[in-house]
Amino acid sequence: MKIQVVNTKGEAKEQYELPAEIFGLDTNDTLVHQVYRYQVLNTLYPVAHTKDRSEVRGGGKKPWKQKGTGRARHGSTRSPIWRTGGVTFGPTSLRNFAISVNKKMKRKALFMALSSRVSNDKFVLLDEFALSQMKTKEALSILNNLKLDSTKTLVVFDRKDKNIEKSFSNIPNVSLIPSDSLNLIDILKSDTILTDIASVESIKSIYSN
Numbered sequence: 001m002k003i004q005v006v007n008t009k010g011e012a013k014e015q016y017e018l019p020a021e022i023f024g025l026d027t028n029d030t031l032v033h034q035v036y037r038y039q040v041l042n043t044l045y046p047v048a049h050t051k052d053r054s055e056v057r058g059g060g061k062k063p064w065k066q067k068g069t070g071r072a073r074h075g076s077t078r079s080p081i082w083r084t085g086g087v088t089f090g091p092t093s094l095r096n097f098a099i100s101v102n103k104k105m106k107r108k109a110l111f112m113a114l115s116s117r118v119s120n121d122k123f124v125l126l127d128e129f130a131l132s133q134m135k136t137k138e139a140l141s142i143l144n145n146l147k148l149d150s151t152k153t154l155v156v157f158d159r160k161d162k163n164i165e166k167s168f169s170n171i172p173n174v175s176l177i178p179s180d181s182l183n184l185i186d187i188l189k190s191d192t193i194l195t196d197i198a199s200v201e202s203i204k205s206i207y208s209n
Helices: 029-041 103-119 136-145 161-170 184-189 197-207
Strands: 002-006 012-017 123-126 154-159 174-178 192-196
Touching: 002 192, 029 103, 029 184, 103 123, 103 184, 103 192, 123 197, 136 161, 136 197, 154 161, 154 184, 154 197, 174 184, 192 197
Parallel strands: 002 123, 123 192, 154 174, 154 192
Antiparallel strands: 002 012
């Protein structure tokens, strides 16, 4: 499948053949949602932790004798029914939210997200993504030329380029990610993907194997 290539001024250049096995797939919402859940849940770290009766300090001595006081029998002041006792079924840091998804499913969902951006004309391909200097004004000019200044844009670049990173990092609604770190959540959070031919070639070599 072919896509129109533009330069940083928004002028149309030649057309580029996108690999259909990556950018030409139909979307399976169930698979995309499953992989999205996998990625979100695997980043969760349980912070909330309540102590049960075995973790609360003290309570080793029986509060009063078993019989003869007229009061209910108790073996420890750290029982959950006491004000200073442990918590029954409270959240603990031992919880594990992670779910399992195989590599083939993750890759397929990623390709579907990329394909969706291409089919909906939300994929802007530059002939070359290079900035002459580290300047936010120049990055804003590129976005204005491409009419991306008011949309959530994911900038995908091929190599570590400080000019690109520093120039785009301060712009609201713009996220940056190297081509070898593409993931489903960042793609779904953005409205449009901005990249260049070199990055697409990098994606082909990394994810086609």
